Amino acid sequence: MRFKVNVDRELCKSCGICASICGRSAIKMNSGFPELVGECVGCRLCEFYCPDFAISVEVVE
Amino acid sequence: MRRLMTGNEAVAEGALLAGCNFYSGYPITPSSEIMHIMAAELPKRGGNFIQAEDELAAINIAVGASIAGAIAMTATSGPGFSLMQEGIGYAIMTEVPVVIVNVMRVGPSTGQATKPAQGDLMQARWGRHGDQALVVYAPSSPQEALYITHKAFETAELLRTPVVVLTDEFIAHGREVVEYYDLKPVRRRIQEKPEPPFGSEDPTRVPPLPPLGEGFNVMFTGSTHDEWGYRDVHRQEVHFKLVKRIWDKIWMNSKSLFLYEKQGDDDAEVTFVCYGSVSRSVKGAIAVLRSKGIRAKLLRLITLWPIDWEVLEREIEGRVFVPEMSLGQLSFDVEKFAKVEKINKVGGGIPIYPSDIVKAVVEVMR
């Protein structure tokens, strides 16, 4: 399975927790918003630790 | 039904007849007997009773229960009443019905716990910070205490407001025959479909309370809020609309809420304005004054807030006397309409006797 992250820029406050918490260091902050730069394994830690409900993980078909 | 009762017993009976099914309270002289009766009666009748850890808990538990649909009350005296002010303010702001009985005793502070007084009038009206209003009733006897307590529950449900019942230690511990008939339990109005709980297109309409547990997603908050309960701590118009509506809810109904008793001679030379247990001495004094050829009338307030000022203006005539078991609080109201002769005596459990009143009047009229 492959995964991607969706970022709702209207809710994101650029706190950077998602980038810090990602176990694969696959998220980097780019101009204030998170961007997937590595491989997402679908652990959803970014989603669970996002305090603003802005980032979520989705299965890529 | 006809029974010999104290005022505290009559308050409890009036509450039970009104369908009170929730009591949370804290012991304090001279109100504790109300709590004891509720502790014995409510569990027997499927109601809920809890002795709270302090008066702050007592009022907040009662408010929580009322929000959840209970017909709730608490009773206390001066020091506890002071502690409850913030909780009463919350009930005003969220428009939650609750009845608070204050059996007045000598204050301020600890004062004389077992002695009657009438020093909490201003506090009952104004004790909360900010713009607020509620209804204050003051019976003058155990007989009246039963009916007025029942009425307090009716008013609380009708207007979705806290209602304060002011008695004093004389009424609370005095005993007389009390008769009552045909008092029905109050009905809690609950929304059937979601509608704004805190506002209405029609300014005279008080919306029913929303139910909990039905998916209405109700929001109660003590912060300024809009008609659906969304907190709004920024917009001026939202705040003004809210507090004005709560104030008007009470004051637009001042004529129907204002209960009073008028007694005595027409075309009087002397008018007494008073409330509570002092009124009984006034009635005695009026009889004596009549025998001395002085025509006197009594204007006894049963509702202490709101006031229908027109009644005072209309009824006050001649020399005006305001007897109070305090240094004078009701006298400020009456001074709007006439020069007031205050008859003040407080402390020590010594009543204002009819002879005190007669003496004061005769001296002035000489």
Next chain:
Amino acid sequence: MRKHFARKYLREEVLPSTFCPGCFNGIVINAFLKAVEELNADMRKVVFVSGIGCSSWIPSPHIKADSIHTLHGRAIAVATGVKIARPDLNVVVISGDGDLASIGGNHLIHAARRNMDLLVIMVNNLVYGMTRGQASPTTPLGLRTATTPYGNFELPMDICRILEQTNANYVARWCISNFFKLKDSIKEAFFMRGFRFIEVYAPCITYVVRYEGKTPGEKIRELFSVCMPKETADERKAIPIGVFKREDKPGYVEMYSEYRRSIS
């Protein structure tokens, strides 16, 4: 596009929240709602009661459910009234260390004493956040705050250890970094009877973490190694986490029902 899992339980119209960027309150919301999702709990039967403070804004207005936002310190008292009048509802108190343990301390102790059937989640951010960073009863020794500008000299309280000594059925502490443990603890406590208390150690991002020179993410990563199981934690260096107490005694509602039955 798949939205964040929590959003189906939230009032969209109040998002983004007014919490500071990186405030851990949002993570508490996630843990609670993940527990709800996994339990398939009926949110219509949950009533939230909160007091005053940043964490009291967690349920009201964010979570789409019945919520009662009350006076400072009085959440547990109001919740008691709600639960006694409507024992069929699941009454959940979410509030902070100042609101629940300082001004509300008396109500906290007595609700625990009564084993009142409430789930209380205390977000311990170590200060009074909303009023701009004053010390609270949980402020650690030495911390500089608005009212301890030279470093806090008062000893803080360990609320979990105090409540362990009451009649409460369930007492637990987790760090905000323990998302899964927190979520599972909420799941366990959700339908239990009696008084259930979960402390979430979540230092205030603005008045504590920022002055440590850390980012929110760095703080969470630090907490991974600072929060240790209470059985082995060295309290001089670690935050002890875990379940302090787990019992299944009848709660207040059951005891009062029995009392009523015994009279008639």
